[in-house]
Amino acid sequence: MPEQSSLPQAKIKPLRSLSWVWLIPFIAVLLGGWMLFSYSQSQGPTVTLHLTTAEGIEVGKTAIKARNVKLGVISDIALSEHYDAIVATAKMTPEAARMLSEDAQLWVVKPRIGTEGVSGLDTLLSGAYIELQPGKSAQTKSEFVVHDVPPISALAAGKRVSLTHAEAGKLKVGDPVLYEGFTVGRVEKVSFNTEVRKAEYGLFIFEPYDSLLKPESRFWLTSGIDMTLSSAGVDVNIGSLETLISGGVSFRVPDGVATSAHGASVNHYPLYDSLAQVQEQLFEKSLDYVMLFDESVRGLAPGAPVEYRGIKIGSVSKVPLGLLQSEGGFNQKQIPVLVKIDLGRIFDNETATSLDALAGMFESEFAAGLRGTLSTGNLLTGALFIDISFQDDEAYQQAQYTGYPVFPTTAGGVGEIQKQVSELVKKANALPLDTALNAFTRTMESAQGAADSFSQVAQQLNDTLASPAAQSLPAELQQTLMSLRDTLGGFSPDSALYQHSESTMAQMNQATKDLQSLLRKLNEQPNALIFGYSGQQDPLPKQGD
């Protein structure tokens, strides 16, 4: 048994406190920490967006851009709590953080075809994106409402005004606001005020055109085609092509209205149906009268003019003004018509003259014989207007009708038309038909004379042709023909020219045949030009029996 001491003894070394192996996980932890840190540093803020629809919006794909620079991407889309909107979450880049101010605007950019043209065509291929218009406020927020259409105010500076009209649907969002036919703004908002039961249209007027707005400005609808049928005839106005399609609203300070020097402090304006209506409404002070007519008022429409010797001094307000009074029934034959005499149409300086003075003036004129008559303004349309003129033989009695003073009238209208027609017939009768017939006969006679002289000329021509000089013509003609024949003889088959051309033709013929044979060979063997024709040997004719 060998000695124990002869066995090799294991050296005992004290264990080092930490193995180098632990360095690897340590580095890994360090790296991981650094990655986490850099990831957190690269993350921008997260914003919540409210949209009406998620059409065209895709998670991870739809970008948020400002001036075509990508600032973030949609990371989540969900329906809102009450299913009435889309709530999208967007991860923004760190640089975008300071853009997300309180007054920042966002809207969806997708292909749009509208009255103002085609936009967002590039998104057809790339898909829709959300445009961010950074705000100026220092305050930031993280929840935004994304508009479906670009908010007009986001694109330009300007001024907002609102218009009221009794009817909704007169304007649409995006309709142009025109000043003398030039687009200076857009309709931004359309709403209906239920309290006053009027439609409200929000307009945005771009800078610098907002300075055109005055407190006296009037807004009226610019429809594509404005057609009015009145006693003045048919009036057709056609606007620009855009307004033809979409309509629009125009504004202007009406003619004859002094503009105040100070800028517009008014933000609410009424909206008129047409420029004509604007002009009608210009005259603020007016006198109301009732005219009682014996004849039919068919063709007399509200707005029909009241004219004094061709000058419009007022208009018809209401036809008829309450048909019958209870006591009269149908026995009361007169039809009441309410008219309005505008002070401003009679006097230049409207403000200086009072209505009472005008009423007093009319009263004295009534006594002098001023009467209203129904007249035909337009025979074609049958539209009537009220003509005011002086009639001598009328007695005047001041009267009232349902609270309005009565404007005395006299019969006219239909009787007048009859008179006109009878005058027309008279004129037709008086037409000098006899004279015309006589003149016609004379014309025919002179035509006969012309024909006679024509036949004389023909006779003279005959004589000329019969003269010896004319007879010698055929001989000359014959000579010409002979020389022509000589010339043509040069081209006869016996001539050298013909022979030469014939031999040329024969050569051409031969060349064509050669070419034909060549083509056939080439057809058989397309490379025959280079490699030579390797066609078969011709068959050998055999000896006959």
Added chain:
Amino acid sequence: MKRLLLLLLLAILSLLGACSSPPMPITSYSLLSNVAPDTAGKMATGLVVELPKMPLPMAGLGIVYQKANHSLVEAQQHVWEEDVRIQFSRKLMQELNGQALPVEVTSATTLRGATNAAPRLSVKINEFYGDYRGKAVLAGEWVLSGVDKPATQPVAFYISESLQADGYPALVVALSACIETLADQIAQVVAPLTV
């Protein structure tokens, strides 16, 4: 550089040329007449031979050979020296002039023939080839038309001559003999008419 390219091109072409088959010799033939024209005492240009009408394979460059019943071959190495139609009409004119006709015969292709008011001999050829049975065939019809007279009834003909030996020269000889036979036949019909 350009010269080098040219040399290279020539080399390629010569190489390509080496691929091509050895050239086949082309032999051309003429329909000659060895008849002396006998025009003495004859009426000048009493008959004009027009250019014959011939269908395409026969009017081509090569001599036509019938390999089988329904197969005509135009020879590529055995061709006519001149347009076969011109040769035919000349040969026929010469042969007719050698006959005992009272009138001198001219061809439409000669100087005097074209404008002459003499009667015209029109030949329409349907067959003019050597066939696989060792015969030369000439078939068709001819018609005599005067300037002021109506045309005669067309006369059909079919003439065949046996080849005396193998090969194209013998075929050309046989074809010439066919034309001579045709001239004989025409002369027999025409002679009494032209008196």
